[in-house]
Amino acid sequence: MFTNIGIRDRDFVRVIFEDQEIMVPQGHTVAAVLLAEGIRSCRETPVSGAPRGPYCMMGICFECLVVIDGEPNQQACMRHVREGMSIERQHGVAQIGPDANAAQDPAE
Amino acid sequence: MKSHYQLAIVGAGPAGMAAAAAAAECGATSVVFDEQPAPGGQIYRAVETPAAVDRAILGVDYWRGAELAKTLRDCGVDYVPGATVWQVSPTREIGVTVDGTAMLITADQVIVATGALERPFPVPGWTLPSVMTAGSAQVLLKSAALAADGAVFAGTGPLLYLVAWQYVQAGVAVKAVLDTTPISNYFRATRHLAGALRAPQYLMKGIRLLRGIKKAGVPLIRGVRDLRMRGDDAVSAVEYRRGHDWQRIEADQVFLHQGVVPNVNLSYSIGCRHTWNEAQLCWQATTDSWGESTVEGVAIAGDGAGINGALAAEYQGRIAALGALYRLGTIDADERARRAAPARAALAAERRIRPFLETLYRPPKYFRVPPDDQTVVCRCEEVDVAAIRKAVAVGCVGPNQLKSFSRCGMGPCQGRLCGLTVSELIADFTDLPVSEIGYYRLRPPIKPLLLAELAELQTPAASDR
Numbered sequence: 001m002f003t004n005i006g007i008r009d010r011d012f013v014r015v016i017f018e019d020q021e022i023m024v025p026q027g028h029t030v031a032a033v034l035l036a037e038g039i040r041s042c043r044e045t046p047v048s049g050a051p052r053g054p055y056c057m058m059g060i061c062f063e064c065l066v067v068i069d070g071e072p073n074q075q076a077c078m079r080h081v082r083e084g085m086s087i088e089r090q091h092g093v094a095q096i097g098p099d100a101n102a103a104q105d106p107a108e
Numbered sequence: 109m110k111s112h113y114q115l116a117i118v119g120a121g122p123a124g125m126a127a128a129a130a131a132a133e134c135g136a137t138s139v140v141f142d143e144q145p146a147p148g149g150q151i152y153r154a155v156e157t158p159a160a161v162d163r164a165i166l167g168v169d170y171w172r173g174a175e176l177a178k179t180l181r182d183c184g185v186d187y188v189p190g191a192t193v194w195q196v197s198p199t200r201e202i203g204v205t206v207d208g209t210a211m212l213i214t215a216d217q218v219i220v221a222t223g224a225l226e227r228p229f230p231v232p233g234w235t236l237p238s239v240m241t242a243g244s245a246q247v248l249l250k251s252a253a254l255a256a257d258g259a260v261f262a263g264t265g266p267l268l269y270l271v272a273w274q275y276v277q278a279g280v281a282v283k284a285v286l287d288t289t290p291i292s293n294y295f296r297a298t299r300h301l302a303g304a305l306r307a308p309q310y311l312m313k314g315i316r317l318l319r320g321i322k323k324a325g326v327p328l329i330r331g332v333r334d335l336r337m338r339g340d341d342a343v344s345a346v347e348y349r350r351g352h353d354w355q356r357i358e359a360d361q362v363f364l365h366q367g368v369v370p371n372v373n374l375s376y377s378i379g380c381r382h383t384w385n386e387a388q389l390c391w392q393a394t395t396d397s398w399g400e401s402t403v404e405g406v407a408i409a410g411d412g413a414g415i416n417g418a419l420a421a422e423y424q425g426r427i428a429a430l431g432a433l434y435r436l437g438t439i440d441a442d443e444r445a446r447r448a449a450p451a452r453a454a455l456a457a458e459r460r461i462r463p464f465l466e467t468l469y470r471p472p473k474y475f476r477v478p479p480d481d482q483t484v485v486c487r488c489e490e491v492d493v494a495a496i497r498k499a500v501a502v503g504c505v506g507p508n509q510l511k512s513f514s515r516c517g518m519g520p521c522q523g524r525l526c527g528l529t530v531s532e533l534i535a536d537f538t539d540l541p542v543s544e545i546g547y548y549r550l551r552p553p554i555k556p557l558l559l560a561e562l563a564e565l566q567t568p569a570a571s572d573r
């Protein structure tokens with residue numbers, strides 16, 4: 001479990017994580033927010049449905065894909081929080097590519 | 109941003125920042141594209157605005173990056189943060205996305221300074237949530253002041269010990285460090301001790317880190333030769349063995365690391381020639397003494413052209429920029445040599461420690477070529493060792509055919525997390541040298557690009573020229 005070891009003075013922004021409002025430090029990536037909230041897995045793989053979470057935190061592994069402001073396949077470790085941002089875990093098959101939206105299960 | 113530059117630099121780590129500074133000194137119009145919101149690269153990430161209150165936890169070496177970042181900001185080159193370069197053509201047309209807008213610009217010279225990434229560490233269960241890289245632990249520490257209490261660090265190499273030490277400095281409990289450095293490496297490395305002693309600061313630093321970790325009471329378990337991660341929805345334990353028997357440590361966070369390797373995706377996609385570096389066990393772009401690759405006008409600087417570390421990257425960045433400036437006609441050969449001389453001397457000194465480090469922290473074969481059939485190799489498409497073995501058995505002879513046999517390497521990471529393992533696995537199965545097996549053929553875009561972005565592709569206004 002990740003904990004804050006003493007963060008410098010920062011402004012906070014409000015983000016919405018799956019219908020729940022949370023205040024998070026400006027400058028955090030979405031992945032850092034999820035880890036700090038104790039969210040360990042952020043999606044399931046399209047192939048076997050296995051849970052996955054951030055792995056590299058530098059934009060290369062694509063394990064950290066989440067839905068941001070309704071857009072699937074966003075790299076949580078590369079996106080920085082903004083006031084009012086909505087963040088959701090990514091469930092079901094959402095292939096990277098032009099029809100990513102179409103592949104999203106509307107029931108989710 | 110302009111639609112054309114004399115020099116375009118990809119990456120704002122030590123190599124890219126130093127290259128920009130050198131170009132600015134000689135007055136070439138230059139641009140630096142970088143994916144992160146602030147300069148520093150991974151090594152000096154968040155150096156301008158470190159998240160943690162306590163500056164001491166990151167160690168003194170980190171702060172060198174602040175100076176480089178300041179120079180980048182002040183030197184007058186166009187610095188474009190948040191920019192993903194997804195293509196550089198052999199004619200140096202650059203495709204880049206900034207803030208969701210895709211653009212094409214051109215440059216007379218390009219310096220690829222995309223640095224390194226961590227070597228794949230394919231062990232059973234490495235895909236479980238909360239199994240992450242040591243580099244990721246450091247990113248979270250630097251940019252978000254977050255640390256995982258009670259984590260296990262497993263693997264080998266300076267970065268592993270550095271992050272564990274940084275955790276200790278921050279007062280965060282480390283459950284154990286499982287050291288996978290083979291004991292035989294210590295004996296082999298002594299052969300290079302003389303070179304290492306000419307750069308004693310590295311040896312001293314290593315000794316200081318390990319001493320700090322042990323003094324904090326962290327169990328340092330050496331000679332680990334087998335590892336597996338356990339858990340259902342996320343990791344809950346690490347199992348390891350040194351001899352015959354498995355030991356178990358309960359842990360809800362594990363950081364793996366076994367060295368860094370060049371990030372070659374961009375240089376491969378440009379068409380630069382690469383060769384297998386047997387000492388570093390990785391692919392690297394072939395470059396001349398000015399960093400120029402086999403593609404005219406494209407140079408590679410820093411760890412992307414072979415691992416030499418952050419300081420060397422800085423010197424290589426400077427040398428590559430001077431090479432580019434010479435090819436542009438901005439400076440003549442004499443000036444190029446004169447300006448490069450101090451960087452060359454510093455680079456040579458910096459490289460002395462390398463044979464020692466490469467030998468000592470050479471990851472053993474059993475952690476590079478996973479012996480267990482069920483171990484996942486390609487994380488994106490969930491392809492395991494057995495599937496690759498089967499493909500090779502029915503005639504697949506290289507990484508590119510493997511894609512059609514199994515979809516291995518076809519996911520969004522584009523082989524970054526499996527490419528090295530695949531080259532070495534096929535070499536092992538076929539009994540051929542890795543250099544003959546080759547690597548994935550990579551084409552642009554090297555990062556997934558939405559069709560919508562492509563459709564709205566823009567060229568910065570001609571008036572900006």
Ligand code: FES
Binds near residue numbers: 054
């Ligand atoms: S954690 Fe690897 S790409 Fe985000």
